[in-house]
Amino acid sequence: MLRFAPSPTGDMHIGNLRVAIFNYIVAKQKQERFLVRIEDTDIERNIDGKDKEILEILKKFDIEYDELLYQSKNITFHQNFAYKLLQDKKAFACFCTKEELEKEREKAKKTKIAYRYSGKCEEITIEEASKKAEPFVVRIKKPQKRIEFNDILKGKMAFEPNEVDSFVILRADERPTYNFACSIDDMLHDVSLIIRGEDHLSNTPKQIHIRELLGYTKDIDYCHLPIILNEEGKKMSKRDKASSVKWLLEEGFLPQAIANYLILLGNKTPKEIFTMQEAIDWFDLKNLSKNSAKFDLDKLRFINRAHIKILDDKILAKLLGYDDENIGKLAKIYIEEASTLKELKPKIEKIFSKKEIPSEYEKEVEVLKKLIKDYSNIKKFDEFKKMLMQESGLKGKKFFKPLRLLLTGQEHGPEISLLYPILRKFINEVVR
Structure with a gap:
């Protein structure tokens, strides 16, 4: 049997999560039972509810255990x-x-x-x-x-x-x-x-x-x-926000991306982006470095973007608070400028919220509003753009800025040609 033995005395540290992941993987490889043992005998330091929080985190990471024991x-x-x-x-x-x-x-x-x-x-x-x-x-x-x-x-x-x-x-x-x-x-x-x-x-x-x-x-x-170091090369402590698994999840990092990064950290792996289930096939404790590795939040962001890209569209939509898989497709277009769910969510929310239009574009926006709805049945963006320009008489900055504001609620972002095929399906919710 292998075991993961956390104490309910604070937020789960990424070092503890790495221990849980490695024990789970090796238990699967060896086909041995896996025990989660909550070490709760230090009464003075125990914090109410932290045991449940630990178990919830393990569930989010798909770490299944055969037995649960309170010490x-x-x-x-x-x-x-x-x-x-x-x-x-x-x-x-x-x-x-x-x-x-x-x-x-x-x-x-x-x-x-x-x-x-x-x-x-x-x-x-x-x-x-x-x-x-x-x-x-x-x-x-x-x-x-x-x-x-x-x-x-x-x-x-x-x-x-x-x-x-x-x-x-x-x-x-x-x-x-x-x-x-x-x-x-x-x-x-x-x-x-x-x-x-x-x-x-x-x-x-x-x-x-x-x-x-x-x-x-x-x-x-x-x-x-080996312990995980912060970006300054010191042991990660509670003062380092990124040391808390709870904080990382609240910031919008996907569990599968965090797991990917912790397995990758100080390790020789056959590829950079993978799932925990894939790691079971090739993970070897002997390939780990004997030296401590630095936790790099930018590297985690890169890995998180990669996992968002391969995430099922419907699942991504649900994580962002929507039911339509097209929202997942839409979110992926923003992935180069947003690397977490927390960064993606406001961008999608602005698209479906009432738009705040700068006074300098109010006139152009009013001209475009009705035209956008009238011609959103046109599937190809180039044809749609040509028709709007022709009907409105607008061009250049006076056309593209108001159009972007009406469709996205933002002055900058991905090419409208990429967004339009999806946004046209929600045009009454987007333009109002």
Whole structure:
């Protein structure tokens, strides 16, 4: 099984979406089940409704999952495994206060040594702990040997015991910490490959250590993806609007274009424009760059235009708020000057709205209004134009500017000859 494990603590980051896409693709390639696990055990940071938002985004991207799990549903398993480690003396009760630990951290900071737990409570037995009335956390005992694993992208990785340390696995209120809950759930659901961001690299030896102490012997493969950088070459954060999938969708980028770009980013692909279903045939984690790639919004715009061009006309019309496929055809004519749905929509709306005519063209517009309706049965634009010029006596700027304003509501835009074959079908709605 493969899994995507988001936390409902904010907008979905494009890095998380890329992880979801890659896990989905590889699950399809391997014909394994795909689990979505909402990691909701960090109660203080959870935001109401973000879990639903995550699932809605996955649906928009056609990422189908075989199973949905809220991590909090497994809390009894987490607690039981923590107490098993306590019972087996592979973990211990820690009564150190926040103040004591903070002092130790400050001391380490002053000496410029990485903070590690002192081991003060390591010898307290479970019997001694049960007699105390004070609350305690459960810490796992640090490993006795180096922890090694192979990463599909990074190769052989090794972590010394001190790098793993005696970390907390169960809080004083009996809620599991991230690494403990994560490692137990991966074990319970028989996860075979973990694809996630390289910011989780330091968590991997901790999770391996937990499962080893519990006697879990199955090897799990890992692939830690390089982080996505902003245009300044820094890690994309919440301050970067484009880091939010929700923002990109609201800006009018198509899900299929965003997916295309995220698969393309830092990757060797057989072609530049493709669908996620096509990528299933050739995607290979080993073709990904080991280095971080910059997120280029202009490149995403280019890819979005390409996907709008190949989108079914009726679907495009519906996305813009119309039912007629001809509106989709019309929108595609504007694609060179508008690269998103958000940019296309006002251009189409102006065509069907009451036109604001500058005073300098009011007279010409009045002359053309009736003529346009009378001769819109003429299919060829050149013939239509010739008849209007002949009947109105207008020519040059005095003809073309008012005509464009009447048909599009805008002074500039695509050639009227391209727009006319479609606009004539809606002439009573356009010219009024």
